[in-house]
Amino acid sequence: MSIDAHGIQKKFGAFTALDGVDLHVPQGKLVAVLGPSGSGKTTLLRIIAGLEFPDPGSGRILFHGDDVTDVPAGKRRVGFVFQHYALFRHMSVIENVAFGLRVRRRRDRPPSATISERAHRLLELVQLDGLAGRFPSQLSGGQRQRVALARALAVEPKVLLLDEPFGALDARVRKELRRWLRRFHDDIQLTTIFVTHDQEEALEIADEVVIMNQGRVEQVGTPQQVYDKPASPFVYQFLGNVNVLRAPALAVALRRDGGVAEAAKDGQIYVRPHDIELTPHDAGGPGLSAIVRHLHAAGPHARLLLEQVQTREQVEVEISRSELSDLNLRVNDLVRMRLRQAHSFDEDYAI
Amino acid sequence: MALPIASTLPSRPSRAATPRATRDPAWARWLLTGVALVFLAFFLVLPLAAVFVQALEKGLGYFLASISEPAALSAIRLTLLTVAIVVPANVVFGVAAAWAIAKFRFPGKSLLTTLIDLPFAVSPVIAGLVYVLVFGAQGWFGPWFIAHNLRVIFAVPGIVLATAFVTFPFVARELIPLMQAQGTDEECSAVTLGANGWQTFWRVTLPNIRWGLFYGVILCNARAMGEFGAVSVVSGHIRGETNTMPLHVEILYNEYNIVGAFAVASLLAVLALATLIVKSVVEWRQAGVP
Numbered sequence: 001m002s003i004d005a006h007g008i009q010k011k012f013g014a015f016t017a018l019d020g021v022d023l024h025v026p027q028g029k030l031v032a033v034l035g036p037s038g039s040g041k042t043t044l045l046r047i048i049a050g051l052e053f054p055d056p057g058s059g060r061i062l063f064h065g066d067d068v069t070d071v072p073a074g075k076r077r078v079g080f081v082f083q084h085y086a087l088f089r090h091m092s093v094i095e096n097v098a099f100g101l102r103v104r105r106r107r108d109r110p111p112s113a114t115i116s117e118r119a120h121r122l123l124e125l126v127q128l129d130g131l132a133g134r135f136p137s138q139l140s141g142g143q144r145q146r147v148a149l150a151r152a153l154a155v156e157p158k159v160l161l162l163d164e165p166f167g168a169l170d171a172r173v174r175k176e177l178r179r180w181l182r183r184f185h186d187d188i189q190l191t192t193i194f195v196t197h198d199q200e201e202a203l204e205i206a207d208e209v210v211i212m213n214q215g216r217v218e219q220v221g222t223p224q225q226v227y228d229k230p231a232s233p234f235v236y237q238f239l240g241n242v243n244v245l246r247a248p249a250l251a252v253a254l255r256r257d258g259g260v261a262e263a264a265k266d267g268q269i270y271v272r273p274h275d276i277e278l279t280p281h282d283a284g285g286p287g288l289s290a291i292v293r294h295l296h297a298a299g300p301h302a303r304l305l306l307e308q309v310q311t312r313e314q315v316e317v318e319i320s321r322s323e324l325s326d327l328n329l330r331v332n333d334l335v336r337m338r339l340r341q342a343h344s345f346d347e348d349y350a351i
Numbered sequence: 352m353a354l355p356i357a358s359t360l361p362s363r364p365s366r367a368a369t370p371r372a373t374r375d376p377a378w379a380r381w382l383l384t385g386v387a388l389v390f391l392a393f394f395l396v397l398p399l400a401a402v403f404v405q406a407l408e409k410g411l412g413y414f415l416a417s418i419s420e421p422a423a424l425s426a427i428r429l430t431l432l433t434v435a436i437v438v439p440a441n442v443v444f445g446v447a448a449a450w451a452i453a454k455f456r457f458p459g460k461s462l463l464t465t466l467i468d469l470p471f472a473v474s475p476v477i478a479g480l481v482y483v484l485v486f487g488a489q490g491w492f493g494p495w496f497i498a499h500n501l502r503v504i505f506a507v508p509g510i511v512l513a514t515a516f517v518t519f520p521f522v523a524r525e526l527i528p529l530m531q532a533q534g535t536d537e538e539c540s541a542v543t544l545g546a547n548g549w550q551t552f553w554r555v556t557l558p559n560i561r562w563g564l565f566y567g568v569i570l571c572n573a574r575a576m577g578e579f580g581a582v583s584v585v586s587g588h589i590r591g592e593t594n595t596m597p598l599h600v601e602i603l604y605n606e607y608n609i610v611g612a613f614a615v616a617s618l619l620a621v622l623a624l625a626t627l628i629v630k631s632v633v634e635w636r637q638a639g640v641p
Binding site for chain 2: 051072073074076082084089100103148152
């Protein structure tokens with residue numbers, strides 16, 4: 001089922017959480033809503049779920065083309081997984097999963113045996129069937145997360161909404177679980193929106209990424225589109241490390257092919273650390289002189305902090321470790337740097 | 352809910368050797384513990400023991416006679432009746448107020464929170480006088496009630512009202528921090544799973560607060576049985592009719608029936624002790640809940 005949001009406006013007192021948000025999520029896709037904290041992404045998710053409502057008269061939520069703006073949460077058929085799971089702490093795992101079926105009206109409620117059978121099947125699906133009798137406090141974070149997912153799926157939702165699904169987990173479990181979620185989504189093909197502040201997570205598993213900032217949508221696109229063609233300086237900076245260089249006059253010198261960089265009205269050039277090429281200083285040729293200020297070689301890549309000689313701007317550079325050993329650099333050495341790829345944005349860019 | 356702190360800080364002999372930042376020298380520990388125990392002995396245990404000693408001074412027969420004379424029985428009945436009305440009423444009010452304050456945003460919320468504390472801040476005597484002012488013969492609504500042949504002041508309704516006023520913060524005060532700490536996520540997920548408000552309350556909210564609620568009920572019950580000041584103002588001290596147990600104790604004492612007074616007082620003390628034991632069991636149970 002597709003989800004549409006049109007012109008959603010939401011204020012909490014004087015604070016504007018959402019400022020005219022439009023969103024389209026196609027049927028069966030896994031969509032990430034990505035943004036820093038306070039960007040309104042969770043509010044948007046809660047409005048889609050029916051846990052919050054847009055400001056009166058401001059916008060509409062459509063599920064599969066039907067207006068559900070005034071439909072209460074319980075009737076929207078959404079599966080919602082909360083950031084801290086919100087499992088019912090006084091119920092066993094199996095009772096948590098069965099809850100959505102047990103609270104149905106008598107004429108819609110399956111017999112008790114069917115309910116517990118279905119709950120067990122769902123626990124199998126999330127690979128937790130052995131833990132049916134445990135209480136939430138006896139589970140690890142990753143297990144709780146999956147119980148919350150099974151509980152949400154028990155009511156056979158038409159869309160699945162996940163609020164920071166991996167936010168409270170440690171780095172390793174987080175990575176495992178997000179790949180599991182991707183595979184899981186491919187199996188069940190349920191339209192899914194998840195909210196995250198982690199760009200790596202969003203870019204890795206989502207079909208489409210919606211980037212939000214200060215209550216507005218900045219850009220929508222596939223992970224590759226938003227990474228390679230960021231629509232605004234915000235998106236560029238949010239999706240990874242970036243150097244912001246002033247002085248557009250230097251752009252000529254910086255370009256590898258010696259051509260002219262795109263002129264930017266605000267005089268700023270955005271370049272990712274891995275898009276800078278370093279050559280020995282005495283080799284000459286185009287480029288800018290810089291001094292190595294800091295060297296960090298632990299991990300898969302070497303990270304260098306350079307200081308541009310003319311402007312004294314700090315530049316972060318990422319090169320492979322073999323390149324670093326070829327260059328044979330030390331702190332306070334001089335080096336030449338050139339840009340492989342750079343971006344600039346017009347100052348009066350429109351969102 | 353606060354866990355009993357004492358049980359989480361045992362002085363284990365195996366650890367005694369390892370110096371810790373929070374460990375005080377032996378003399379300081381003994382001195383502080385000693386001071387606390389002596390204080391407790393003089394101000395709590397001794398008077399409590401005195402109540403029972405005095406009550407039994409003229410023998411068990413006199414004790415039983417004192418608590419089974421008609422006026423005493425009537426006082427016991429009235430106290431139990433008051434408790435039976437006030438405690439359930441305050442449970443309903445307390446849960447509703449705590450639910451509203453902890454789970455919703457609405458204008459006037461901080462005013463409501465302050466008002467709940469009012470009975471703690473106001474002297475019980477004033478609480479009683481307020482009801483006399485409102486419902487008394489010269490009060491605002493008094494003439495209307497008298498015209499309709501209803502007695503509030505110097506009758507059971509007044510006693511119930513005054514007791515309810517004095518005891519209403521107990522349940523709400525116990526539940527508000529607990530419900531605030533638990534947040535609304537569980538309720539929200541119940542709602543997205545299709546539960547209606549009633550199901551959410553009975554299946555999610557109430558089970559989560561049941562021990563806190565029970566604790567509040569116990570405290571409310573203890574205070575309702577023992578309330579003197581407010582009840583004294585509105586009761587009129589009609590023996591056998593509007594005397595509660597604490598008022599009956601006072602009357603007997605003023606009549607120099609010391610043993611009789613202490614006999615009834617010892618009943619109140621037993622009720623209080625039983626309450627404390629139940630409370631400890633609840634706390635202990637609660638500490639063991641996963």
